[in-house]
Amino acid sequence: MCSYVVYLVNTLILFPEACAAILWKTSKAAPKEPLGGAHINPAWISQQIKIAVMGAMNELLEMDTPTLLNHRMLKFRQLGGFIESENVDPAKKVNMKKKDEPIAELEEQASVPDLDLELEVEKLKQQIETSKEDASFQPPDLSLNEMIEKLKKEVDREFAEAARSMGLQEKLEMLKK
Structure with a gap:
């Protein structure tokens, strides 16, 4: 050393x-x-x-x-040394293409957080509706606005991650412009 x-x-x-x-x-x-x-x-x-x-x-x-x-x-x-973590079938290694990899695993993983996000969106909608009814009596709840902003950022991050994993990042950025 x-x-x-x-x-x-x-x-x-x-x-x-x-x-x-x-x-x-x-x-x-x-x-x-x-x-x-x-x-x-x-x-x-x-x-x-x-x-x-x-x-x-x-x-x-x-x-x-x-x-x-x-x-x-x-x-x-x-210098340049590495350790391989898992053995890959030689035939698959030579002929590997993006479309050969199963996408179903990614869809299964994404379904659970999507359900959670949908539930959170529904809860927020209900809170917004109840707050609109009570808005004449109370000032708007700042924590509710913060939750909405946090949820928007989380949804944007999830969309960006999904676009990146599917190779659609450039198209998503073009649409945002």
Whole structure:
């Protein structure tokens, strides 16, 4: 890991969490930034970075050359490696097309949330009707409006997800315009 830190010091530009994860092995192990950001107290931040780099250098100095080379070799050998999660029939793998995959599973999964959404819509309609009758006596209920907005967003999200899964995202965006 130490050779990896020294190797990356001058080669990458990363966001703060990634940089902290490299220097301190996890982003949580990194020292807290001073109030207002690192630019408020650059001396303290540079001191903390110096301590981390010197610690990594000390770990490297403890390693002999063959061990260091072995670490570096293992790092490069792991690049591009992956683990397959499930075996696929070779004939299906070669001749796979989108239409070959069953869509019934997706429809079954989608039917349960759709029923829930329909029930919620019906409940909201009933609440709206009752609130219209009582509107002359009471101000409109803000939580009801929030529920309606939340439901609209959820329905829009479900439509977008369904369109994306069926490959109709571009047509849906064209219709929205």
